[in-house]
Amino acid sequence: GYYIPTNNTGGTADNAVDLGLASIRYKDLYLGGGVYLGGTGAANKLEDYEEGTFSPSVTTASGTISISAQQGKYVKVGDVVHYWIRVVATCTSTTVIYNVDGLPFSTAAYSGFYAGPTIANAYHVALGTNATVLGGYYLNNTNSIRLHSYGNQTAQLSPSVSANGVFELRFEGSYRLTA
Numbered sequence: 001g002y003y004i005p006t007n008n009t010g011g012t013a014d015n016a017v018d019l020g021l022a023s024i025r026y027k028d029l030y031l032g033g034g035v036y037l038g039g040t041g042a043a044n045k046l047e048d049y050e051e052g053t054f055s056p057s058v059t060t061a062s063g064t065i066s067i068s069a070q071q072g073k074y075v076k077v078g079d080v081v082h083y084w085i086r087v088v089a090t091c092t093s094t095t096v097i098y099n100v101d102g103l104p105f106s107t108a109a110y111s112g113f114y115a116g117p118t119i120a121n122a123y124h125v126a127l128g129t130n131a132t133v134l135g136g137y138y139l140n141n142t143n144s145i146r147l148h149s150y151g152n153q154t155a156q157l158s159p160s161v162s163a164n165g166v167f168e169l170r171f172e173g174s175y176r177l178t179a
Contacts, residue, residue, distance in 0.1 A: 050076040056085045056102040058169075059144075061158060063095030068166075074104045079177040081105055085117075088168045096158045097125065100136070100169065103143040108176045117145055117173030124167040128157030138175050145173075 005017035020026050034047035054072040058065060069088035074081055081104065116137040127134055132151030139146055148156040161167045 046078055048076065048078055050074075052076075052104060054083075054102055054104040056087055056100055058087055058089060058097060059099040059101055060091075061096040061098040063091055063093040063161075063163075065089040065091045065095055065161075070102075072102065072104070076105070080174055081177065082172070082174045084172045086168070086170045088166065090166045091161045091163065094163045095161045097147055097161065097167075097169075098158065099139070099144045099146055101144045103145070103175075105177055106141055106143055107138040108178050109140040115173075115175065117171045119169070119171040121168065121170040122159070124161060124165050125169070126160045126162070127151075128159065131157050134159055136171075 005013045007013040007016070034045040036044045037046055038044050052074055054074065055070050056072045057067065057070065067087060067089045069086065071086040072083060074083040076082075083103065085100065087100065116135055119134050119136065122134045125134060127149035130151070130153070131149035134147065134149055136145045136147045138144075147159055149159050150156055
């Protein structure tokens with residue numbers, strides 16, 4: 001069955017009836033399907049919303065690390081994930097930081113379009129000769145972000161941390177689950 005909005009004479013009233021009022025509201029709405037926002041086309045259907053936490057990790061190309069804090073939070077709306085990451089670690093030897101892993105969902109295959117996170121803080125991370133910015137990009141169809149340094153006409157360089165150093169990475173970003 002279904003309910004159809006009507007006017008005062010019993011006729012149908014398309015796009016003319018509100019459910020509740022600003023001062024008289026329903027509390028919760030439970031749906032087994034999606035919600036069409038702003039239209040009835042397939043592109044207007046919101047089918048999924050989720051919030052959660054995850055444990056990001058770091059992969060090194062050399063050296064070893066010991067993670068002392070790892071925090072990850074995300075909000076997923078439809079096929080877009082927005083996340084926040086914080087990782088604090090100590091390295092036992094000079095370490096090249098390669099990937100940040102453990103994103104809550106696999107990234108899309110971007111076919112050459114590689115968006116990346118916004119890196120807010122990278123404490124005690126060396127960028128490499130002539131590099132000025134720490135950046136990254138999503139590895140297709142994985143749960144990983146490849147970190148790299150660039151700037152001042154340099155090629156991509158691998159960021160590193162000195163032996164027995166404590167480093168911290170804080171950043172956020174968004175990515176799509178499907179391309």
